[in-house]
Amino acid sequence: MRSSRPVSPRASRAWRSRLGTVTPYALLAPGILWLLIFYVVPVAQMFIFSISTGSLETGFQITYSLDAYTEGLSRYGEQFGNSLVYGGTATILTLLIGFPVAYTIAFRGGRYKNLLLFLVIAPFFTSFLIRTISWKILLGDEGPLLGPLKHVLGILPGDASLVSTPYAVIAGLTYNFLPFMILPLYVALEKIDIRLIEAASDLYASRWEAFRRITFPLALPGVFAGTLLTFIPAMGDFVNAQLLGSPQTSMIGNVIQNRFLIQNDYPTAAALSFVLMAGILVAVLAYARVLGSEQLTG
Amino acid sequence: MAEVEVRLTQVYKAFGGDAAGRRVAQYIKPDEHGVIVAVDHIDLEVREGEFFSLLGPSGCGKTTTLRMIGGFEQPTSGLIELAGQDVTWLPPYKRNVNTVFQSYALFPHLTIFDNVAFGLRRRKIAQAEIKTRVREMLELVELPGYENRKPGQLSGGKAQRVALARALVNKPAVLLLDEPLGALDLKLRKQMQVELKRIQADVGITFIYVTHDQEEAMTMSDRIAVMNRGKYEQLGDPETLYERPATEFVAGFLGVSNLLMASIGDRDGDYAAAHLADGSTVRIPATLKGPVAAIKIGVRPEKIRLYAEGAPVPEQMNRLEGQVMDASYLGASTSYIIRSNDGERITVFEQNLARTSHGSLHQPGQKVQLAWLPDHTFAVAADGHATAGGPDGA
Numbered sequence: 032m033r034s035s036r037p038v039s040p041r042a043s044r045a046w047r048s049r050l051g052t053v054t055p056y057a058l059l060a061p062g063i064l065w066l067l068i069f070y071v072v073p074v075a076q077m078f079i080f081s082i083s084t085g086s087l088e089t090g091f092q093i094t095y096s097l098d099a100y101t102e103g104l105s106r107y108g109e110q111f112g113n114s115l116v117y118g119g120t121a122t123i124l125t126l127l128i129g130f131p132v133a134y135t136i137a138f139r140g141g142r143y144k145n146l147l148l149f150l151v152i153a154p155f156f157t158s159f160l161i162r163t164i165s166w167k168i169l170l171g172d173e174g175p176l177l178g179p180l181k182h183v184l185g186i187l188p189g190d191a192s193l194v195s196t197p198y199a200v201i202a203g204l205t206y207n208f209l210p211f212m213i214l215p216l217y218v219a220l221e222k223i224d225i226r227l228i229e230a231a232s233d234l235y236a237s238r239w240e241a242f243r244r245i246t247f248p249l250a251l252p253g254v255f256a257g258t259l260l261t262f263i264p265a266m267g268d269f270v271n272a273q274l275l276g277s278p279q280t281s282m283i284g285n286v287i288q289n290r291f292l293i294q295n296d297y298p299t300a301a302a303l304s305f306v307l308m309a310g311i312l313v314a315v316l317a318y319a320r321v322l323g324s325e326q327l328t329g
Numbered sequence: 330m331a332e333v334e335v336r337l338t339q340v341y342k343a344f345g346g347d348a349a350g351r352r353v354a355q356y357i358k359p360d361e362h363g364v365i366v367a368v369d370h371i372d373l374e375v376r377e378g379e380f381f382s383l384l385g386p387s388g389c390g391k392t393t394t395l396r397m398i399g400g401f402e403q404p405t406s407g408l409i410e411l412a413g414q415d416v417t418w419l420p421p422y423k424r425n426v427n428t429v430f431q432s433y434a435l436f437p438h439l440t441i442f443d444n445v446a447f448g449l450r451r452r453k454i455a456q457a458e459i460k461t462r463v464r465e466m467l468e469l470v471e472l473p474g475y476e477n478r479k480p481g482q483l484s485g486g487k488a489q490r491v492a493l494a495r496a497l498v499n500k501p502a503v504l505l506l507d508e509p510l511g512a513l514d515l516k517l518r519k520q521m522q523v524e525l526k527r528i529q530a531d532v533g534i535t536f537i538y539v540t541h542d543q544e545e546a547m548t549m550s551d552r553i554a555v556m557n558r559g560k561y562e563q564l565g566d567p568e569t570l571y572e573r574p575a576t577e578f579v580a581g582f583l584g585v586s587n588l589l590m591a592s593i594g595d596r597d598g599d600y601a602a603a604h605l606a607d608g609s610t611v612r613i614p615a616t617l618k619g620p621v622a623a624i625k626i627g628v629r630p631e632k633i634r635l636y637a638e639g640a641p642v643p644e645q646m647n648r649l650e651g652q653v654m655d656a657s658y659l660g661a662s663t664s665y666i667i668r669s670n671d672g673e674r675i676t677v678f679e680q681n682l683a684r685t686s687h688g689s690l691h692q693p694g695q696k697v698q699l700a701w702l703p704d705h706t707f708a709v710a711a712d713g714h715a716t717a718g719g720p721d722g723a
């Protein structure tokens with residue numbers, strides 16, 4: 032190395048490498064700022080509420096009390112259970128309904144693909160609330176579903192009812208979150224090279240085996256994304272339980288909403304939100320683990 | 330002669346018309362209503378254990394033919410038999426045939442071992458046997474120790490070998506290969522050509538090989554069908570196709586050829602006279618004399634020797650006069666473009682045997698004599714159809 036040069040190569044290299052390590056962070060800065068303002072700050076605020084005591088009138092003071100947690104958990108175990116059962120059932124149902132739909136659009140859609148995809152998201156053009164209320168009519172005691180079953184076919188007794196039962200809540204959740212399942216499934220299925228399925232069939236796999244060994248495993252990222260996009264909001268949902276259910280079918284979302292907006296009991300609401308968040312996080316991690324290892328063994 | 334392994338009888342395939350592409354021909358005439366005829370009434374017999382190639386330009390129907398043999402596509406009409414059994418409507422998984430796909434189509438989520446074992450597992454082969462057969466096959470394609478990798482971690486050449494192993498491990502009666510070397514660079518392709526041929530000789534399985542590369546087909550094949558527009562124009566071993574192309578298309582597709590309009594005159598012993606447009610007369614093998622008088626005669630560039638103007642040309646050779654338009658020195662040989670007296674361009678390759686310096690080449694502008702043996706002449710019909718040895722005669 033020649034030392035007579037004005038700027039020693041070593042120094043310039045060091046400068047360049049320092050620049051190289053700084054640049055990525057500089058590029059990330061806007062994103063980090065965004066996350067900080069819209070995610071970290073509210074979550075921190077919530078956490079502070081959850082360990083505070085007081086009321087809206089007197090103001091909340093940080094007292095590091097965990098009462099909100101212990102009280103919330105001991106009183107609302109049933110609502111947590113409802114959320115898990117309804118949200119979980121609805122997620123499974125959306126998967127069972129969504130997979131054939133996404134599969135059909137991806138592989139048989141032909142030139143109607145875009146139209147069919149549009150139909151999947153078409154319900155979003157109407158308010159979530161209105162659609163859920165119309166399910167109340169659909170599932171009503173004398174509505175288009177139960178009416179004929181009772182009076183025309185005579186299968187059900189005259190006093191049979193769906194609204195205010197868990198079935199109605201699950202039906203509502205399933206309906207409302209179905210597009211969130213179909214779209215990621217479609218994306219995953221659409222990406223599958225049709226020749227892989229041909230290759231499987233060339234290698235003595237029947238249609239069913241080709242599906243089981245090739246199509247489904249390759250669609251797993253879509254299954255994963257779809258179940259998360261359905262399960263997480265379904266767990267926290269309160270609109271379906273409120274409009275289609277009864278006090279007995281309350282989900283944890285209803286409790287949180289009630290505590291926050293009606294009773295203004297911020298600490299308990301915040302604590303419950305945190306428990307819900309932690310619960311979902313644990314469930315998701317466990318799920319990712321199972322699905323991840325499945326993908327490896329195929 | 331060996332048994333017929335694959336037989337195609339009047340196989341016809343049209344796309345379009347209705348969504349499935351089936352039974353179109355019954356009610357729609359091709360060329361109207363957007364119907365594409367991919368394969369046009371082909372009769373073909375592939376023999377047991379042979380390396381058979383379908384050669385032709387892109388879009389001539391090679392892949393479609395192969396896919397119908399594999400069962401991925403059903404013919405619009407016609408019959409496909411494997412080892413004497415009608416398989417026209419059998420799904421791929423019920424045919425004793427395996428395919429090496431153009432893009433390999435390896436299963437990305439499975440290891441190399443699981444990829445290769447896929448077919449054996451579907452056929453419920455015992456675990457222990459699967460292990461040994463997969464290992465043997467990976468050795469055959471020179472990839473031992475790659476069992477636990479994923480396809481994404483392999484280079485194109487290695488992925489190609491895995492695709493080959495995955496198909497061959499099932500010991501099919503016929504292996505179908507659709508331009509398997511198309512994605513490899515030239516050097517690797519040459520190497521794989523030799524290796525494919527070795528593997529085929531090793532396992533003794535019938536190979537049906539699709540390619541648009543004439544050199545590749547010539548290197549590897551026992552027999553080649555040269556396809557054009559959904560039919561094949563000639564079927565034969567590489568030497569026959571090169572030395573005796575039956576159509577203008579075949580002559581042009583396999584190597585360079587010089588074609589000259591000629592009218593056939595009288596027969597004289599083993600030869601017939603052919604009168605050329607510039608007034609000269611040459612001799613062609615009498616066997617090429619077909620029913621039509623107006624034909625094109627052809628001669629390959631390396632068969633022609635150049636003599637200086639006025640130099641003595643051996644008596645038995647065909648002789649033509651011309652003028653050098655261009656000479657390209659290529660090291661081992663020199664490539665000349667000669668213009669004949671009636672303006673035809675003739676390509677000549679000459680080995681640089683006696684040349685010692687650039688100065689001793691024939692120079693552009695120089696008058697020369699072209700000479701070749703009558704036996705090196707071939708003939709094709711002037712309208713492009715075969716005069717002899719066409720699809721029916723082969």
Ligand SMILES: Nc1ncnc2c1ncn2[C@@H]1O[C@H](COP(=O)(O)OP(=O)(O)O)[C@@H](O)[C@H]1O
Nearest residue numbers: 344345365367386387388389390391392393394
């Ligand atoms: N699925 C299909 N639908 C419509 N046309 C097709 C289809 N497959 C092939 N073709 C047409 O059939 C012809 C032959 O195609 P192909 O067999 O792939 O030719 P090659 O393999 O020789 O390039 C082409 O004109 C092609 O466009």
Ligand SMILES: [Mg+2]
Nearest residue numbers: 388391392393
């Ligand atoms: Mg092709």
